[in-house]
Every structure is written in C-alpha cells, then in structure tokens.
Amino acid sequence: MAINESAILKSELRWAMIVGGIVAIILIAILYAAIAMHVNPPSNREYVDPKTLHLSAEFTEANLGTRVDPDGHIVARVIATQFEFVPNCFVLPANRDVTIRLTSPDVIHGILVTGTNVNTMVVPGYVAQVHTMFTKTGDLLMPCHEFCGLGHSQMLATVRVVPPGQFHPGPDGRIACGDRR
Numbered sequence: 001m002a003i004n005e006s007a008i009l010k011s012e013l014r015w016a017m018i019v020g021g022i023v024a025i026i027l028i029a030i031l032y033a034a035i036a037m038h039v040n041p042p043s044n045r046e047y048v049d050p051k052t053l054h055l056s057a058e059f060t061e062a063n064l065g066t067r068v069d070p071d072g073h074i075v076a077r078v079i080a081t082q083f084e085f086v087p088n089c090f091v092l093p094a095n096r097d098v099t100i101r102l103t104s105p106d107v108i109h110g111i112l113v114t115g116t117n118v119n120t121m122v123v124p125g126y127v128a129q130v131h132t133m134f135t136k137t138g139d140l141l142m143p144c145h146e147f148c149g150l151g152h153s154q155m156l157a158t159v160r161v162v163p164p165g166q167f168h169p170g171p172d173g174r175i176a177c178g179d180r181r
C-alpha cells in the first residue's frame with residue numbers, strides 16, 4: 001500500500017483543528033467586540049406606531065432633520081417612505097458623535113451612506129438608530145438599499161457633512177441643508 005492511512009488521518013485532524021481554531025478566534029473576536037467594546041449591529045429595539053408617525057411624537061414633520069438636543073447630542077431624524085426620504089438632505093458635522101434615527105410608515109427600506117460604514121435596515125414599527133462619526137466632509141449619497149417598490153431606484157438622500165466650524169444650528173438647535181452658513 002502506497003498510501004499511509006494514518007498519515008492521511010493525521011493530516012485531516014490537523015486541518016480540522018486549524019479550521020476549528022480559526023472559527024474559535026472569530027467567535028471570540030465577535031464576543032469581545034460586543035461585550036468589551038460595545039460594537040453591536042446598528043439597530044436598536046425601539047417600537048413606534050407607523051400609522052401615527054406624522055401625527056404625534058418624535059417623527060412629526062416639524063421634528064425631522066438635524067437638531068442639537070439641549071444635552072448636546074446631535075440627532076438627525078429621517079423618515080424613509082415610498083419613494084423618498086424626508087428630509088431628502090440633512091446636515092451633520094464631521095468629527096463629532098452623531099446619531100441618525102430613521103423609521104418607515106410603509107414598507108421595509110434600508111440605508112447606507114456611501115464611503116462610510118453607516119448601513120441599516122429601516123423597518124416599519126421600529127426605530128433604526130445609528131451612532132457614527134463622519135471623518136470626511138462633503139455631500140454623501142444615502143440611497144435606499146432595500147427593494148421597496150417601483151420607485152426604489154429613485155429613492156435617495158444627501159448627508160451634508162460640514163466641518164465642525166461651519167456647523168451653526170439656530171437658536172432652536174436646528175439646522176437644515178437650505179440654511180445659509
């Protein structure tokens with residue numbers, strides 16, 4: 001017999017252990033990122049009634065867009081709906097912690113901000129929340145990335161990332177793309 005069966009078995013066992021070790025390392029890295037560094041999937045579990053979004057609470061029209069809350073948090077609130085974002089442009093400063101909160105009154109949408117790792121689903125009934133910090137300034141494209149109907153390919157918004165020195169919210173804490181800076 002030319003082939004040594006025990007050598008084959010040894011080789012197979014060795015590779016099984018190497019693969020098992022790689023899987024274990026990846027699992028440990030995921031758990032470490034989640035538990036020690038608090039790096040988790042971008043969505044949180046927060047319910048909102050999609051039937052009354054426009055009538056009361058956080059996502060009424062007057063509340064949409066970017067606002068600096070009294071405690072200093074910078075939050076952009078956006079509704080993703082067939083087939084547009086409201087507002088379709090919002091301003092955020094670079095190099096600052098910012099929060100984007102989105103929800104949908106109709107079907108499942110999804111967003112990503114090009115050139116960044118911002119990426120989340122927007123599911124009716126839930127608030128999708130992303131904490132991030134933009135490092136580059138400019139107009140970043142934010143398309144819908146979940147097929148939501150015939151107008152899906154036309155559904156996009158702009159994230160206008162400005163230098164912190166040009167981020168001047170009004171006395172009410174609000175700032176919009178149309179504002180003069």
Ligand code: CUA
Nearest residue numbers: 144146148152
């Ligand atoms: Cu909204 Cu695709």
